[in-house]
Each structure stands twice: as C-alpha cells, then as structure tokens.
Amino acid sequence: MSATYLMPTYNRQPISFNRGSGSWLYTKDETPYLDALTGIAVCGLGHCHPKVTEAIQQQAATLVHTSNLFGIDWQERAGEALCHAAQMDSVFFANSGTEANEAALKLARLYANQQGFKRPKGIVMEHSFHGRTLLSLSATANPKAREGFYTLDEDFIRVPFGDIAAIEQAAQDHDDICAVFVEPIQGEGGLNTAANGFTYLEQLQAVCDSHNWLFMLDEVQTGNGRTGKYFAYQHSNARPDVLTTAKGLGNGFPVGACMVRGRANGLFGAGSHGSTYGGTPLASRVVHSVYEVLADGSIMDNAVTEGQFIRESMVDALGQYGVSARGAGMMIGIALPEEMDCSSLVDRARDEQKLIINVTGSHVIRLLPPLNMSRNESSQVVERLVNLLKPSF
Ligand SMILES: Cc1ncc(COP(=O)(O)O)c(C=O)c1O
Structure with missing residues (x-):
C-alpha cells in the first residue's frame, strides 16, 4: 500500500474488500473470500443483510x-x-x-x-x-x-x-x-x-x-x-x-x-x-x-447447529494431532498444539485458502462466522482450515 495519512494503530493486512454479501467478501476484481471473522464478531447476520440495509436506506432518507x-x-x-x-x-x-x-x-x-x-x-x-x-x-x-x-x-x-x-x-x-x-x-x-x-x-x-x-x-x-x-x-x-x-x-x-x-x-x-x-x-x-x-430464534438455533458442526468436524479431522475446539454457538476457538508456529496462519488462510480468520492467544484460531451460515459454507470453512493445517502435522 502507498503512503497513508492514517495513524498506524493497526497492522493491516495487505488486502481490502470492495463489497460483501452474506458470508462472503469480494475484492475489486470480484475474488470471493469466505468470511469466518465477520469484522470481529460484528456482522452476525452476514454482510449487507437485506433487512438491515433496508432499515439504513429508509431511515437515512427520513x-x-x-x-x-x-x-x-x-x-x-x-x-x-x-x-x-x-x-x-x-x-x-x-x-x-x-x-x-x-x-x-x-x-x-x-x-x-x-x-x-x-x-x-x-x-x-x-x-x-x-x-x-x-x-x-x-x-x-x-x-x-x-x-x-x-x-x-x-x-x-x-x-x-x-x-x-x-x-x-x-x-x-x-x-x-x-x-x-x-x-x-x-x-x-x-x-x-x-x-x-x-x-x-x-x-x-x-x-x-x-x-x-x-x-x-x-x-x-x-x-x-x-x-x-x-x-x-x-x-x-x-x-x-x-x-x-x-x-x-x-x-x-x-x-x-x-x-x-x-x-x-x-x-x-x-x-x-x-x-x-x-x-x-x-x-x-x-x-x-x-x-x-x-427475534424468532431460528438464526440462533442455526448458530448452535453450525457452530457444533464446525467444532466437531475440526476435532474429527485433526484431533489426532492434538487439535481441540471450544466456545459456544458461532464463537469458536480451535486450539492448536502450543508448540505450533501460528504466526503466518492468518496470511496463509487468506492467500492460499481465501478464508478470513483470526488467531488469538498465540495458538488459538478464532472463528466468528455469520450466525446464519449455511451448511455448505460451514463445510467449506472446515475444508479450507483442514487444507491449511494438515500439511503442518
Ligand atoms: C468483550 C469486549 N468488550 C469491549 C470491546 C470494545 O468494543 P469496541 O471496539 O466497539 O469499543 C470488545 C472489542 O473487541 C470486546 O470484545
């Protein structure tokens, strides 16, 4: 990135997104990235949820x-x-x-x-x-x-x-x-x-x-x-x-x-x-x-089911290597063996797997996906993470 006038309060990743929809973020050239972070637990209903967008548009005009x-x-x-x-x-x-x-x-x-x-x-x-x-x-x-x-x-x-x-x-x-x-x-x-x-x-x-x-x-x-x-x-x-x-x-x-x-x-x-x-x-x-x-609870039920699916699938695939999972609903921690070097995981997930994640506490992958993620998308989160991690074991 070129010179910036912004105070350097963040170590920013070398990418920016042009638009978002549901569980996906897109760069200017329309490359899709699966977002398992949602702006750090913010866009729980997915990016640009139509009901929220409608509320913003109507009230902004009123x-x-x-x-x-x-x-x-x-x-x-x-x-x-x-x-x-x-x-x-x-x-x-x-x-x-x-x-x-x-x-x-x-x-x-x-x-x-x-x-x-x-x-x-x-x-x-x-x-x-x-x-x-x-x-x-x-x-x-x-x-x-x-x-x-x-x-x-x-x-x-x-x-x-x-x-x-x-x-x-x-x-x-x-x-x-x-x-x-x-x-x-x-x-x-x-x-x-x-x-x-x-x-x-x-x-x-x-x-x-x-x-x-x-x-x-x-x-x-x-x-x-x-x-x-x-x-x-x-x-x-x-x-x-x-x-x-x-x-x-x-x-x-x-x-x-x-x-x-x-x-x-x-x-x-x-x-x-x-x-x-x-x-x-x-x-x-x-x-x-x-x-x-x-309010009707169905999205929260989905968060329970999909969160459990992601945690269990990760342990099924990688538990034998000392990987464990914790959290509740769509607040998911995938704990990797402490000796594992996780410093490049966020970058590699993004560049190699087109998956947006976060790492916290040095060896815990933090996943905060949309609460309404589909089973197909949850499976893709698991698949991309397993592809990322498996070669390291
Ligand atoms: C538990 C908790 N409290 C407070 C905050 C601060 O929120 P904000 O960044 O909106 O000021 C955060 C942000 O990550 C948080 O996770």
Whole structure:
C-alpha cells in the first residue's frame, strides 16, 4: 500500500474488500473470500443483510439525527425490543463497545457512591478485554493495550477467569469492592471458557448478591445471538444487574448499549451521563431491524447447529494431532498444539485458502462466522482450515 495519512494503530493486512454479501467478501476484481471473522464478531447476520440495509436506506432518507434533547421514537422502540431480549429494565445507547462499558463502569461508581464508598474497586479478570477508553482500558488485562496510558490500576482487582475462590479471597482482603465485571466467554483474550461453563456465571451472581456488589456482564462480543442465545448469560440461570453489548447489535452500524436491572436501575439521572450521538434515529432503527431478524430464534438455533458442526468436524479431522475446539454457538476457538508456529496462519488462510480468520492467544484460531451460515459454507470453512493445517502435522 502507498503512503497513508492514517495513524498506524493497526497492522493491516495487505488486502481490502470492495463489497460483501452474506458470508462472503469480494475484492475489486470480484475474488470471493469466505468470511469466518465477520469484522470481529460484528456482522452476525452476514454482510449487507437485506433487512438491515433496508432499515439504513429508509431511515437515512427520513431522519438521521436530532440529538437526545428530543424524543426519538426509534430509540424507544429499539430500547423496548432490546430490554425484552435481554430481560433488563432500561438501556442507555452508546456508539461502541468501549462506550457501553464506560457507562457500566461509571454506574458501578455511582452505585458505590450511594453507599458512601470513597474510592471503590471493581473485580475484573486476567485476559479480559473491555475496550480502549480509559476506564474500560484499565479494566482490560492486555499489557500491550495498556502500556504507557497510566491506567487506573488502583480501581481494579484482577483475578483468574473462572476462579470463584479468588473472588471470595478478594472479598476477604478488601472492604471497598462494588462490582464484578466479566465476559461470559473471553473473546480477545484467547476464546476462554470457564471450566464449569456458564455455571460460573451463576456462582458469580451468588457471590455478588451475598456482598451486595453489582454483577456486570460484558456481552459486547457474546451478545446478539453470537453464542446461540440472544445473550450468553441466558445459557445459565444467572441474571446480571448490568449488561453491555455492541458489535452484532448493529450488524456493522456503530452502536453500543448498556442495560440495567433492579438495583442498578435508576442510577443515571438527567445530566449524569450522555452522548451526542447515542441512539440516533438511524442507529436505533438499525438495532430494531437486527432484533426483528433475530427475534424468532431460528438464526440462533442455526448458530448452535453450525457452530457444533464446525467444532466437531475440526476435532474429527485433526484431533489426532492434538487439535481441540471450544466456545459456544458461532464463537469458536480451535486450539492448536502450543508448540505450533501460528504466526503466518492468518496470511496463509487468506492467500492460499481465501478464508478470513483470526488467531488469538498465540495458538488459538478464532472463528466468528455469520450466525446464519449455511451448511455448505460451514463445510467449506472446515475444508479450507483442514487444507491449511494438515500439511503442518
Ligand atoms: C468483550 C469486549 N468488550 C469491549 C470491546 C470494545 O468494543 P469496541 O471496539 O466497539 O469499543 C470488545 C472489542 O473487541 C470486546 O470484545
């Protein structure tokens, strides 16, 4: 690529796409690439889903923005739909995952403030990722993302993901904890699931309830059908006090949401939080269109079936070489033997197999395909991955 005026915040791959449709991305010369990444878990309904495109087109021609100084009919409708899907009481619309999380973390501070805490702490996890604004970044574990930013480390206690005993220990060691903030499955940090699966969330809620802490879930990546339920926590009997989401919420249109329930409801009042853009008529109508496509559950059922198919097929083909699979629905981790050099896998998958993937945690292939991928396309994901990997064993 020639000289660029863009700040070098990303190591970009030497390719760009001209258009997308369903599970496929196309370069200018119309070469098709099978997309098992969907813009990092964003286009869950596939690229340019007709219902979402129609919503964008119609609303763009009607009214794009008025500000939150006025009633916004589509925001009301999207809010009702989303709270219904998430079983939450009310929602604040933001423009990204990190902003949704910033709202959640600010809520935790208000909650603590109400109880007279001077400088409360939140419990977060090793290998977590919550975004790039300063409070979200401080909750994030990734050392590369944090380096040099004077993160607010005194505000957080970090414990191993999946380790309830470590949280009980923190409760004994500190009397100023106000919340636990956790991803149901860790996406950026290696596609990590807790050893006891979603039961972990029930245990977390029980600890939070017993200490009167807020139980807060970051479903920025796991939400909107990605794991086969509308929200991943719905695989369990747990109920969060605060729930954030983004990514699949707008299927590529930038939007985020922070939802609250019960004791977390009513903490924000007029003027205590806000966003010029949050929940514009355009963004809200898009959110509503995504909800309408997901609501009957069939696409989430497809995510369960196809995700299971991909995981099982990969283990059938390569389990003998030490390859294992994890995740839920269409949030899939294919763990390769630790000694395997995975540094060129993303490039080779793209160039040799015309398959778009991601590698996380050094040796885990991360697949985030569209939730509505067909069996034929899922089979192609498996076939292309096996073709890529088999010669290395
Ligand atoms: C779990 C989680 N939280 C927060 C974020 C940040 O979202 P955004 O990039 O939209 O700010 C991400 C992004 O990868 C994420 O995976």
